[in-house]
Amino acid sequence: MSVSMMVSQLAGGMFVSVQIFVVTLVFSLPLGMIVAFGRMSRNPLLQGIVKVYISIMRGTPLMLQLMVVYFGPYYLFGIKITNSYRLWAALIGFVINYAAYFAEIYRSGIQSMPVGQYEAAKLLGYGKMQTFFKIILPQVIKRILPSVTNEVITLVKDTSLAFTISVLEMFAIAKALASSQTSLIPFAAAGIFYYLFNLVVAVGMDYAEKKLAYYQ
Amino acid sequence: MKLMEMNHVGKAFDGVPVIRDISLSVEEGEIVSIIGPSGSGKSTLLRCATMLETMDSGELIYMGEKAAWSDETGKMTFASKRDLKRICENYGLVFQNFNLFPHFSVMKNITDAPIAVQKRDKEEVYRTGRELLKKMGLEDKENAYPCQLSGGQCQRVAIARALALNPKILFFDEPTSALDPELTGEVLKVIKSLADLDIAMVIVTHEMAFARDISDRVIFMADGVIVEEGTPEVVFASDNERTRSFLGRYGEMLK
Numbered sequence: 246m247s248v249s250m251m252v253s254q255l256a257g258g259m260f261v262s263v264q265i266f267v268v269t270l271v272f273s274l275p276l277g278m279i280v281a282f283g284r285m286s287r288n289p290l291l292q293g294i295v296k297v298y299i300s301i302m303r304g305t306p307l308m309l310q311l312m313v314v315y316f317g318p319y320y321l322f323g324i325k326i327t328n329s330y331r332l333w334a335a336l337i338g339f340v341i342n343y344a345a346y347f348a349e350i351y352r353s354g355i356q357s358m359p360v361g362q363y364e365a366a367k368l369l370g371y372g373k374m375q376t377f378f379k380i381i382l383p384q385v386i387k388r389i390l391p392s393v394t395n396e397v398i399t400l401v402k403d404t405s406l407a408f409t410i411s412v413l414e415m416f417a418i419a420k421a422l423a424s425s426q427t428s429l430i431p432f433a434a435a436g437i438f439y440y441l442f443n444l445v446v447a448v449g450m451d452y453a454e455k456k457l458a459y460y461q
Numbered sequence: 462m463k464l465m466e467m468n469h470v471g472k473a474f475d476g477v478p479v480i481r482d483i484s485l486s487v488e489e490g491e492i493v494s495i496i497g498p499s500g501s502g503k504s505t506l507l508r509c510a511t512m513l514e515t516m517d518s519g520e521l522i523y524m525g526e527k528a529a530w531s532d533e534t535g536k537m538t539f540a541s542k543r544d545l546k547r548i549c550e551n552y553g554l555v556f557q558n559f560n561l562f563p564h565f566s567v568m569k570n571i572t573d574a575p576i577a578v579q580k581r582d583k584e585e586v587y588r589t590g591r592e593l594l595k596k597m598g599l600e601d602k603e604n605a606y607p608c609q610l611s612g613g614q615c616q617r618v619a620i621a622r623a624l625a626l627n628p629k630i631l632f633f634d635e636p637t638s639a640l641d642p643e644l645t646g647e648v649l650k651v652i653k654s655l656a657d658l659d660i661a662m663v664i665v666t667h668e669m670a671f672a673r674d675i676s677d678r679v680i681f682m683a684d685g686v687i688v689e690e691g692t693p694e695v696v697f698a699s700d701n702e703r704t705r706s707f708l709g710r711y712g713e714m715l716k
Contacts, residue, residue: 368511369622
């Protein structure tokens, strides 16, 4: 098999990897905000539940979580697992895992805001929603951007874990090609792919940080 | 007409009383200074008046409308959310450390609340904003961000921001305590220039000469109570032992 054929096969996996990456971000970023509010809730029951959820998500391997989401429905409820559920399971697993991490990042940002900002907003008559979305959130985003960049870069590499439930993403295909062709080229190609992907992410996040550097 | 009235207000933190049975009222256009040693409850009084703190007892009235009151059993009741929103429009507060919004330009700091909260016409608000900046001597700082300004300039923006909402009464919580003497001077000058705006002002300050010059009435607080109040002439020449010991050299100098 020629190198160009390998690359074209890998390209298919690349698409799946990017898909997992994008879907995870699109859903886990807002979901993380909701989780963060649950974590900061004054209702002890809600706060307790969210604490346990975050603790499990951070305390167990993502690989294991993906397996639980994929095989769980069968072992727990006897629901037959279809082939098309594979990718769904991966997406669900990634979203609920990353939402937990993002929630803690949001919480750190929100709790680092000086109380004076809330007081000034209150005195000026802003409602709760206006205060959060106009005054607090924009400043929180600036503060947490470096931590978010870290998570996003980790996510790029973590997408390769989807191969544990046989989702045909980049890494799974590279592994299959490497053994069938007894060549290390697929792994090298995969490595370059992940590196370039993260380079784009890092440059993009750096740009965003610079954009927000107009105030302190 | 009384703009604001506080009757028998008390507030304790963790069981330690900070203000005790304080009654105070402010008339239209009146300028009141509150002086006293640190920890005497001056700031807490202001924070209760602006409802940043919830008072434990007493009543708070703006323009004859009750914002908060305690019944015979001592339980506090607050006006409904809708009423409070209207009542809050009567007053503004200038903080010791400005609390400007760092991600907004100077102009946006001033104009955003009138547009987003009071739903006023954008053109008119911007015109008012420019006038206020001119009054503050900051007409060239419209597009600057707070981090590019000196402390004195920040405080003047904060004053403009509070004035843009057209309050009837403006509270100042030690507006110059975070500033060096030079910057203090420029802020005090601006506050003095507001005297003819016909807005009532209640100023917590450690600037004795300023308090004496600008005030219609001076209130001396210590240990959570009002020790003495009256015209600057009366309070600064007081024979009260507590007042004299606080004013110390100031009192001598001003005599």
